[in-house]
Amino acid sequence: MGFKLPDYQVTQLPNPSVSPRLRGEPGREIFPYYQALRTHWGPQNWWPADSPLEVIVGAYLTQNTNWNNVEKAIANLKQAKALSIKALREIPLSRLQKLIRPSGYFRQKAKKLKTFIRYLDKQYAGSLNRMFAQPTGKLRAELLALNGVGPETADSILLYAGNHHVFVVDAYTRRVFERHGLITAKTKYAEIREMVEGAFDVAGSSLGTTPVVQEALKTTAKKEDTAGISESSSSGQSDRSPRHPVSPRHPVSKMSATPRTELAQQYNELHALIVRVGNQHCRKTAKCEECPLRTFLPAESLEAKIHAQ
């Protein structure tokens, strides 16, 4: 890349379960991954939803199933006019179960959604705006205390429904980072999230004040403009550049186009891009040859080890 990264000053103590390669210079490692992926594929238009409530419902329903099944369940809810807080409050449990059946584990998921609505009513008088106005740490703790909400679901809700500054870690994140020697199998969810957020803090305390990184982002944006990629494309079909051989998985949605801070947008994109890497390349058997992260593989020996898995 045609830019020089700044010399970062890192004040965090080394984390023993994070690879030594990351200690002291997380920005150098993670932020270029984001830049490479974003340049290669462009915006991913997450989350495919019309409202924060739809994101929340989708975050629950996507547990242990694929997105196609979630789409069918969401379509049922919309058709039945059951995708509002009032409707979810009033709908009988058995009816809700029936509507979300395509997403699997529908009995448990219906109960979990009802639990969320009860929590929202009790704590915030049924207002998502009041809920999302809470500090991130407080709200994460409250969400994690709910039945059926683990760290990935809580952070998906915080980021994609509430535009809080959090990075969502999933199984693909673990797989990619582990294969690249950035974490170990023992690294905990919160450690990975904090590691990525720390990297963006460093690269980007950045976002607004560090001219080098801003310049890098401009370069990325320029390349994307040249490639004909547009956030406002609603079809996802304008992407004809060979740099971007596959269109975005999702067309632009009301939620993907919602104004948010640059940092929230970057966390939004990075998670979506890593999911794409995992879907297309970093599968159980890694397909590194065409992967946009191939240049970040630290050593041939590591690549050989990945392919031997």
Ligand code: SF4
């Ligand atoms: S497919 Fe290979 S290059 Fe791509 S993320 Fe996985 S290990 Fe890295």
